[in-house]
Amino acid sequence: MKLFNSVNRLLFKKQFKLPSGIKRNSFIRYNSTEPPFTQGSEEYKGYLKYELDKKNNPTPILNNEELFERISNIPLKNYRNFIIVAHIDHGKSTLSDRLLEITGVVNPTTDNKQVLDKLDVERERGITVKAQTVSMIYHYKGEDYMFHLVDSPGHVDFRLEVIRSYASCQGALLLVDASEGIKAQTVANFYIAYSMNLHLIPIINKIDLDTADIPRAEEQIEETFELLRDDIVHVSAKTGLNVEYILPKIIENIPSPPIEKYHRDLPFRAQIVDSWYDAYVGVIMLVNVVDGSVKKGDKVEFCKTGEKYEVKEVGIMYPDRRALPKLVAGQVAYIIPGFKDPNNVFVGDTLRKVGTNVEPLIGFEEPKPMVFVGAFPADGTDFKKMEESLQHLFLNDRSVVFQRTTSNALGQGWKLGFLGSLHASIFKERLEKEHGKNLIITAPTVPYKVEFKDGKSEIISNPDDFPDGNKKSNVIELFEPFVEALMTFPKEYTGSVMTLCENNRGIQKEVQYLSNGQTLMKYFIPTAHLIDDFFGKLKGVTKGYASLDYDDGGYRPSDIYKMELLVNGESIDALSTVLHKSQIEKNGREFVKRLKEFLRIQQFEVIIQAKANGRIIARETIKARRKDVLAKLHASDISRRKKLLVKQKEGKKQLKSVGKVNISNDAFQAFLRRE
């Protein structure tokens, strides 16, 4: 591989005519600081030829024996575990693809588009949802190095996933898009990496774009993160330009796993970093091996549950599973424990060999769902079948909370909890795509906290359970969750963003004007407003230029009430919401109006009301009208008559009944989807 790289480097050098005055040995610097080549220029054509040659002479892909032999000889001091962090869409997955090609993990001749984005949703939506790990071997200055690269999700909903991934890493590549510059998530991810003592390698990506502004991105990196301009590598992950210069930087700047924490001569101990389900082999666990070694046939124990299993397979992700005879300390690798139920595995738990009784490692913070929805099967749908199908959908995402629940209006169903609004919308979209009309999904809600007079407190994630009327007399205080939102946008929108935040009951924490003409603003925002498309509204008032990141902002006392929708005096529990006092009048009026539109004309008068704090807020009436489906037919048209009557009968079957009023599935769905 070394030979291959030097041949390529020569080829690469030969293709470019360097401007006069620039020496060959300043080649790296030249390529990493100058603007990209113009398309169609001689240099660009030369670069394309280099790309073609690379494709025709790829680094050979090792078979399992070769792989194990190479890995077995790599000492712990030559391990580098790192993560790529960046704002969403700044090119993490694309950069991973290029690194995998250079190190011969994947063949560059195949179309490597986001090799690591394995979940369907990730490929469909082009975003990373789960962190993925992949191992690489890189030969440098006569020695083999083992890299574990973690491609972490960029979106804030998956922040805990990012933090967990950091735990097994010593360094991070901090990626910034050359045309976009630093964004909210770049800042947020930088601070996490910094607080966890990770060594950072700054990289400016997308230098091939016409809109790339490299000096501006450099200035931002230097000013905001106090990283040296000279340390920045300039790359195009898309074309591969300069990506090879990142690898030596990783070796020289990121330390190996610390020898005081990782011991190859102690009994086996590993931390579970992630787990997923495979239809053929069952559960697969990704582990960070901290001490000792483990191999197929070893008996291992989960510290948390005490459950014991025999190891069926061990190996590394390369980029798919490659079975190896054994794993050793320092590796981030997989273990197949040979069971099917994903609920038996707890991320953060420690694995040890049976009988060794070594101390468990410190676990991770459990992800807390921030957004809840109810899901109910429409009439005629098989509950059990639907439940199996839903469970299947969530098998690979253990952060989804899945519980049975019942509603007086919609019958038996499930309560689903998600990490944030993107997480919820990804699954909602999939549910709607896969189950369409067979599933009614209620409006998203957030978990409220209630403190009672007896000192107890409760988290309420179903609005209908929110204390009201008599139940409220035992309550001392009600709390709603907030997020600490971090926004960046061009300075001229500062006033509009402030107004937006104030209108969403935001509490200002900090405003900073950055040198690049951007404002960085921090506000505490109620989570309920955040999930009500706050980002969409933020983009609206900043012409799409804002970026948003958020963190848990804790609970704050709040003047909140349950609002019910009544149809002929009967409350429809699935449509209850929890609202702040300031929103009740407006939302109450809007909700009854909307529900009126969606309710079918009934055979008697229907009264729709919104009620909160024991008071009727709004009211609408639907006048009775009998629908005669045969009215327009000629008396002798018997077969058509029959058909229509059958159709009417089917339609009636579809109606969900609340009190005496029938509400069709379509009406529920249309109301909830705000169509």
Ligand SMILES: Nc1nc2c(ncn2[C@@H]2O[C@H](COP(=O)(O)OP(=O)(O)OP(=O)(O)O)[C@@H](O)[C@H]2O)c(=O)[nH]1
């Ligand atoms: N022009 C250009 N486009 C790039 C470059 N790198 C990535 N892209 C494009 O930018 C988009 C986002 O790239 P990804 O690699 O999916 O970004 P990501 O950071 O992994 O995104 P998330 O996983 O959603 O956070 C894709 O359309 C890429 O093709 C680059 O160097 N130049």
